[in-house]
Amino acid sequence: MAKPIGQRPRVLRYVLLAIGWLSVALGVIGIFLPVLPTTPFLLLAAASFARSSPRFYQWLVHHPHLGPWIRDYLDGNGIPLKGKVYAISLMWLSIGFSCYLVPSIWARSFMLTSAVLVTTYILRQKTLRT
Known part of the structure; x- marks a missing residue:
């Protein structure tokens, strides 16, 4: 306790x-x-x-x-639909840009894996109806 x-x-x-x-x-x-x-x-x-x-x-x-x-x-x-769309869109935009700038395959793999996991987590959350 x-x-x-x-x-x-x-x-x-x-x-x-x-x-x-x-x-x-x-x-x-x-x-x-x-x-x-x-x-x-x-x-x-x-x-x-x-x-x-x-x-x-x-x-x-x-x-x-x-x-x-x-x-x-x-x-x-849950999370409002607008919030889900906003979060996922901006995350993928920033991860995509980062992958473009970073030449390391390991760093790219880590960023893409993180983005997939976070996207999955967000999509599995209940959607708040506003």
Whole structure:
């Protein structure tokens, strides 16, 4: 059984807080920068805050702009169709461009394998009807 937050080592709580805030920053940047995903970073932030600061967790989950991304996923509502199309399209565009620029067959293979796996994961998620 996990220790209550107050009984966890202080250093661990600070590390989790740092990871949480870094993830929030990257998630917000990902809203505007298509090659950076938003939802995974916000989910990582929520998980980090849940283990280090109930106050920051509540702030994030109930945030008017960031909260719905987390709540829809955690509630099992799925991903909006527009979000799926946007994420998959931009991912393949950026991976394709990266494969064009990178001559290494190993790097290309890794990028393409990652893109196939992420695409499969996104397509298998329930589609949120808006």
